Amino acid sequence: MPLIQNLSGVVIRCFKSVEHCADWMTGAAGPVFVFMCWSLILSGGFIYFDVVVRTLSPFSLFLLLPLLIFVPLNLYGQYYLVTHVPPGYPAPKPSGEDKNKSKWLIQNPKSIWSGERWGFKKRGRSLTGMSNSYGGGSSERRVRRCRKCDGPKPERTHHCSVCKRCVLQMDHHCPWINACVGLHNQRHFVLFMAWLSTGCTTVCITGYHHFLATFDYHAEWTAITPKLGFTLIFVLCLAIGFAVSILMLWHLYMVSYGETSIESHDNAYLAGKAKKEGLIYLNPYDLGKRRNLQLFFNIGPNGYSPYTLLFPLALPPASNGWSFSRRPIPSHPPTKSANLHAPELADGLIARANGLGLGLGLEGELGVHEGEVSPIGGHAEDGMGGYVMGDEEGLTDDEEGGGGWMDLGDPQYRMDDDR
Numbered sequence: 001m002p003l004i005q006n007l008s009g010v011v012i013r014c015f016k017s018v019e020h021c022a023d024w025m026t027g028a029a030g031p032v033f034v035f036m037c038w039s040l041i042l043s044g045g046f047i048y049f050d051v052v053v054r055t056l057s058p059f060s061l062f063l064l065l066p067l068l069i070f071v072p073l074n075l076y077g078q079y080y081l082v083t084h085v086p087p088g089y090p091a092p093k094p095s096g097e098d099k100n101k102s103k104w105l106i107q108n109p110k111s112i113w114s115g116e117r118w119g120f121k122k123r124g125r126s127l128t129g130m131s132n133s134y135g136g137g138s139s140e141r142r143v144r145r146c147r148k149c150d151g152p153k154p155e156r157t158h159h160c161s162v163c164k165r166c167v168l169q170m171d172h173h174c175p176w177i178n179a180c181v182g183l184h185n186q187r188h189f190v191l192f193m194a195w196l197s198t199g200c201t202t203v204c205i206t207g208y209h210h211f212l213a214t215f216d217y218h219a220e221w222t223a224i225t226p227k228l229g230f231t232l233i234f235v236l237c238l239a240i241g242f243a244v245s246i247l248m249l250w251h252l253y254m255v256s257y258g259e260t261s262i263e264s265h266d267n268a269y270l271a272g273k274a275k276k277e278g279l280i281y282l283n284p285y286d287l288g289k290r291r292n293l294q295l296f297f298n299i300g301p302n303g304y305s306p307y308t309l310l311f312p313l314a315l316p317p318a319s320n321g322w323s324f325s326r327r328p329i330p331s332h333p334p335t336k337s338a339n340l341h342a343p344e345l346a347d348g349l350i351a352r353a354n355g356l357g358l359g360l361g362l363e364g365e366l367g368v369h370e371g372e373v374s375p376i377g378g379h380a381e382d383g384m385g386g387y388v389m390g391d392e393e394g395l396t397d398d399e400e401g402g403g404g405w406m407d408l409g410d411p412q413y414r415m416d417d418d419r
């Protein structure tokens with residue numbers, strides 16, 4: 001037995017060192033990826049203007065003008081922002097200063113990237129530091145501790161093993177921007193993908209005839225770019241445009257359900273776990289598609305104008321990263337029309353309720369009154385169905401959260417409720 005234990009220890013250590021090696025390589029290759037990305041988008045833009053735009057008729061030029069202005073502006077602007085705005089961290093880096101990075105997190109209204117400078121004002125007070133629907137919120141002075149960097153780990157924060165620190169509302173580590181995608185820069189990340197898809201689509205549609213001409217030896221070719229250069233850029237636009245569009249739609253889909261990439265894995269796992277217990281899993285941050293999208297882009301009633309989506313502007317996120325708006329637990333059994341992640345679960349619940357001779361909306365007969373529903377989890381007795389919310393103890397799949405709890409007495413960890 002000790003032999004097996006020792007062997008498994010060796011295997012685990014091997015895996016860990018491979019993992020560390022991969023993390024190190026991702027970090028080291030980051031600048032190369034960013035350089036490649038800049039080279040591609042800059043040369044793509046130049047070649048498109050050189051080959052296609054200069055041959056356009058005045059009328060087509062007029063029609064395409066909005067795209068010719070907004071695509072390059074946002075493509076380069078959003079890429080600059082996504083690589084310069086840090087994702088946001090719950091604590092300062094243990095060694096060294098974060099001064100250069102923090103200038104992006106503290107919005108300077110005089111900065112050229114600031115929405116205020118261009119006349120975009122925030123409409124309402126931000127939703128931060130409040131609306132933790134079960135009484136936690138800013139009064140809560142206890143927060144999880146990260147067992148890897150020993151710092152505070154607010155809800156939705158994860159530790160990035162490439163950046164070697166905790167990241168607020170972490171989505172994933174992206175080598176193409178050589179940084180984590182998190183609370184402060186994910187808006188730029190999604191918008192960059194959106195403008196890149198738009199740009200690639202424009203190149204593919206309007207450059208199609210020029211692409212065909214590159215195979216025709218007799219075709220007239222007045223551009224500075226050689227034919228092969230355009231062939232390459234066109235094929236790249238086709239491939240990248242296709243891949244990035246799908247990635248962008250997938251991100252928008254997750255955003256519309258109020259989850260990050262990491263949470264989408266966790267939520268799928270938790271939904272399965274809840275299903276086995278006859279419960280319906282609810283993502284606590286899912287406030288409905290429209291509201292989720294508004295909060296993500298920080299537009300709408302409490303945010304900025306939707307026109308800010310058209311410009312590369314560094315806007316503050318809707319949350320301060322320490323507390324987030326949460327949905328309430330429904331006080332009645334779900335109906336078929338309920339907008340749930342797993343409608344089949346709702347069907348199961350309805351069937352079960354009906355099997356007991358109970359119709360829909362008869363909470364009284366079920367013996368479940370509004371007051372009796374726990375604000376945290378709507379566990380119904382005897383497998384009768386009910387709701388369970390994401391962060392209830394026992395259901396939370398927080399493997400990284402094994403660092404226990406810490407007090408927030410230290411002023412450096414004070415929550416910034418005014419933002």
Ligand SMILES: [Zn+2]
Nearest residue numbers: 146149159166
């Ligand atoms: Zn950490």
Ligand SMILES: [Zn+2]
Nearest residue numbers: 160163173180
């Ligand atoms: Zn990272």
